[in-house]
Amino acid sequence: MAGAAQKVEGAAAGHGAEPRGKRSDEGEATYLIAIAEALWEEMERDERVYMLGEDIGGYGGAFKVTEGFIDRFGSDRVMDTPIAEETIVGMSVGSAMEGLRPVAEFQYADFMSSGFDEITTVLSRYHYRAGVPLPVVLRGPSGGGVRASSFHSINPEPWFAYAGGIKIMCPAFPADAKGLLKSAVRDDNPSLFLEHKWLYRRIKEVVPTDPDFLVPIGKAEVKREGTDVSIVTYGAMVHKALEAAESLAAKGVSAEVVDLRTVYPLDEETILRSIEKTSRALVLYESYRFLGIGTEVAAVIAEKAFEHLDAPVVRLAPPNLPVPFSPPLEDAFLPQVADIEAAVDRLAAW
Amino acid sequence: MATQADPAVAQGTRPLPDDALKTLLHDLKLARHFDERMEALYRQGRLPGAFYSGRGQEGTHVGVAAALRPTDSLFPTHRDLTAQLTKGLDLNRVMAQYWGRIDGYLRGRDGNSHIGDWYGNRTFAVMSHLPIAYPVAVGAALAYQRAGDGRVALAICGDGATSNGRWYEAINTSAVHGLPVVWVVNNNQFAYSTPNPLEFKVPTVAERAVAFGIPGIRVDGGDVLAVYEAAREAIERARAGGGPSLIESVSLRWRGHAGHDPAKYMAPELLEEYMTHHDPVKNFEEWLLSEGVLTKDDIDDVQTQVEAEFTAAYDFAQASPFPEPGDALKGGWVEDGYWTGEPGRGGGTESQ
Numbered sequence: 123m124a125g126a127a128q129k130v131e132g133a134a135a136g137h138g139a140e141p142r143g144k145r146s147d148e149g150e151a152t153y154l155i156a157i158a159e160a161l162w163e164e165m166e167r168d169e170r171v172y173m174l175g176e177d178i179g180g181y182g183g184a185f186k187v188t189e190g191f192i193d194r195f196g197s198d199r200v201m202d203t204p205i206a207e208e209t210i211v212g213m214s215v216g217s218a219m220e221g222l223r224p225v226a227e228f229q230y231a232d233f234m235s236s237g238f239d240e241i242t243t244v245l246s247r248y249h250y251r252a253g254v255p256l257p258v259v260l261r262g263p264s265g266g267g268v269r270a271s272s273f274h275s276i277n278p279e280p281w282f283a284y285a286g287g288i289k290i291m292c293p294a295f296p297a298d299a300k301g302l303l304k305s306a307v308r309d310d311n312p313s314l315f316l317e318h319k320w321l322y323r324r325i326k327e328v329v330p331t332d333p334d335f336l337v338p339i340g341k342a343e344v345k346r347e348g349t350d351v352s353i354v355t356y357g358a359m360v361h362k363a364l365e366a367a368e369s370l371a372a373k374g375v376s377a378e379v380v381d382l383r384t385v386y387p388l389d390e391e392t393i394l395r396s397i398e399k400t401s402r403a404l405v406l407y408e409s410y411r412f413l414g415i416g417t418e419v420a421a422v423i424a425e426k427a428f429e430h431l432d433a434p435v436v437r438l439a440p441p442n443l444p445v446p447f448s449p450p451l452e453d454a455f456l457p458q459v460a461d462i463e464a465a466v467d468r469l470a471a472w
Numbered sequence: 473m474a475t476q477a478d479p480a481v482a483q484g485t486r487p488l489p490d491d492a493l494k495t496l497l498h499d500l501k502l503a504r505h506f507d508e509r510m511e512a513l514y515r516q517g518r519l520p521g522a523f524y525s526g527r528g529q530e531g532t533h534v535g536v537a538a539a540l541r542p543t544d545s546l547f548p549t550h551r552d553l554t555a556q557l558t559k560g561l562d563l564n565r566v567m568a569q570y571w572g573r574i575d576g577y578l579r580g581r582d583g584n585s586h587i588g589d590w591y592g593n594r595t596f597a598v599m600s601h602l603p604i605a606y607p608v609a610v611g612a613a614l615a616y617q618r619a620g621d622g623r624v625a626l627a628i629c630g631d632g633a634t635s636n637g638r639w640y641e642a643i644n645t646s647a648v649h650g651l652p653v654v655w656v657v658n659n660n661q662f663a664y665s666t667p668n669p670l671e672f673k674v675p676t677v678a679e680r681a682v683a684f685g686i687p688g689i690r691v692d693g694g695d696v697l698a699v700y701e702a703a704r705e706a707i708e709r710a711r712a713g714g715g716p717s718l719i720e721s722v723s724l725r726w727r728g729h730a731g732h733d734p735a736k737y738m739a740p741e742l743l744e745e746y747m748t749h750h751d752p753v754k755n756f757e758e759w760l761l762s763e764g765v766l767t768k769d770d771i772d773d774v775q776t777q778v779e780a781e782f783t784a785a786y787d788f789a790q791a792s793p794f795p796e797p798g799d800a801l802k803g804g805w806v807e808d809g810y811w812t813g814e815p816g817r818g819g820g821t822e823s824q
Contacts, residue, residue, distance in 0.1 A: 198618060203645065204641070204644060204645055204648060206607075206641035206642075206644070206645055208607055208637065208638045208641055208642075209607040209610055209638065209641040209642050209645045211607065212604075212605075212606070212607020212608045212609075212610060212611060212638070212642065213607060213608075213610045213611035213614055213645070214611060215607075215608045215611055216607070216608040216609060216610060216611020216612040216613070216614070216615070216625075217611035217612065217614050217615045218611070219590060219596075219608070219611070219612060219615075220545075220611070220612050220615030220616070220619075221615065222614075222615050222618070224611075239601055239604065239638075240604065240607055240608075240638075243599060243601050243604060244599065244604060244608060248597065249803065249805075249806060249811070250581060250803050250804060251578055251581045251582050251597055252577075252578055252581075252582075252588055252590065252597035253578075253579075253590075253803070253810075253811030253812075254590050254591075255806045286804065287804060287805075310806040310807075311805050311806050311807075
């Protein structure tokens with residue numbers, strides 16, 4: 123599968139009208155272009171799919187994911203909204219109830235909290251209560267590491283995983299991002315698609331061009347095989363884990379990296395299969411340590427793989443505090459490669 | 473409702489044909505009887521959960537819902553269940569919901585007036601966080617505009633909900649895009665215990681329409697025909713592409729917020745004034761008599777009919793089975809098939 127992170131030198135701010143035309147000569151797409159491709163292909167495939175959000179039309183979105191879309195699909199299907207997140211979510215729900223398939227963009231995933239009630243009270247509960255499917259995708263850039271500070275760096279997935287009823291994807295690679303987003307658009311349940319902004323232009327790989335290329339929702343994937351320790355993680359932390367695993371290998375420690383890809387519902391089977399093999403678990407996550415996604419992962423391992431464990435489950439995650447701005451502060455706040463190596467060393471020594 | 477054929481309507485002496493007027497009376501009287509009986513059952517400890525009385529406000533509920541077509545959508549609240557009955561909900565299944573039975577529209581998954589019937593009568597299942605349905609109505613209206621199918625969404629909230637940010641967000645967004653939606657504020661003068669002057673500074677809700685650039689009108693909720701006419705005009709404007717409107721329908725909530733609330737904060741003189749002069753049921757009966765549309769006996773017959781409907785629905789609800797306990801774990805995801813897989817047990821809201 124996909125290898126280690128690659129830096130894209132001199133990547134343009136925008137990608138122009140047809141995202142597939144913005145691949146490299148080798149057919150590689152950045153994480154951002156892969157997401158744009160997914161949206162473009164699904165808009166082409168199904169005219170019920172439309173996008174709404176702030177500045178997504180002529181401006182092309184805060185991160186330029188939707189640049190050029192309005193020229194191809196028009197302002198009805200690439201709809202600029204007022205700054206009204208509750209209404210963006212509510213509109214998505216109401217139009218989905220009438221047969222459309224909305225994909226709403228949040229400029230930053232942080233602002234999903236401005237639509238919190240419509241997400242957690244309407245979107246997450248309506249189908250269970252009243253039997254109406256809501257094929258709604260909410261997408262937005264999440265995560266830290268880009269010096270964006272407290273209000274542009276959140277990992278909101280635990281807020282909405284707790285609500286239930288919403289599938290939550292946090293892909294780490296371009297191909298997974300593309301395939302999962304296409305699956306989300308085609309799914310009849312609500313989805314939250316979180317795009318780690320640290321990855322947008324930093325990661326690229328060859329991404330399938332088949333318009334029906336899908337990655338199944340709810341399936342984790344082992345991104346690096348190993349035998350001594352399992353690092354269970356997702357999002358940007360997958361790349362930190364792969365980097366750590368590389369240098370650990372040089373020291374004779376074999377780390378397996380499990381990329382959750384979807385954090386809700388959780389793929390317990392793939393996690394447990396890895397623990398059965400390695401008997402040691404490092405749960406690495408960028409959402410907060412207390413009641414973050416890794417808390418549940420650790421609980422699942424403790425509850426269901428107890429007899430396979432040779433060491434306590436170890437968690438590595440930021441504290442439940444705002445993401446700080448100053449580079450030394452943010453670097454200390456987020457788990458770093460050296461922290462991962464140290465944690466794996468401790469686990470391997472058991 | 474059809475208005476063309478009736479000579480009295482054509483001559484402008486009556487707003488609706490006689491049979492439509494009689495239907496309005498039926499819906500008003502059913503609303504009143506349902507409200508009185510359900511509150512009594514609640515106080516007797518025979519009705520589980522909660523009961524939110526809409527007594528005194530039936531003119532608003534029935535008036536706006538009667539102006540909608542079956543394919544138009546209604547986004548109601550907990551207090552205007554009567555609007556959903558007028559829209560077409562089956563009283564049997566409404567009552568089954570109150571008693572947590574499988575034949576309730578939501579199969580026991582929600583109770584009391586937190587009800588809806590999207591695939592049948594196009595009503596949104598009520599939620600508590602008002603005006604939570606306002607943004608959803610924007611989305612439905614967006615779909616109608618895009619389809620160009622002439623449908624309209626109508627959303628109701630109370631005066632209390634107008635203080636919430638979503639009220640502004642939703643109306644503003646609908647105005648910007650000229651969407652086919654009608655915003656109804658059922659001003660019953662109290663947000664739970666908080667009176668209008670502690671909710672907003674301006675004298676009326678209707679004048680706030682100016683800030684959105686849309687028409688606003690204030691009507692007497694004690695006059696069902698005035699409400700109907702205001703709603704009809706706003707709905708037709710929306711249907712014709714004229715965008716949203718705001719209707720403030722003024723009444724008084726005669727009872728407390730819910731069955732447990734004696735509403736001691738309400739001045740007795742205010743209540744007396746509204747019960748005397750703004751009772752939508754009594755006012756409409758008097759108008760029908762004075763116009764010669766119905767006789768006293770006709771009105772008594774309607775009363776007898778709604779009492780029989782209530783009794784039959786009560787019996788239906790008591791006879792309906794409870795959901796299976798294991799059903800609680802089903803239907804978290806669409807692919808579970810719960811809502812599509814068991815037709816014949818409740819249901820009625822199966823997906824397309």
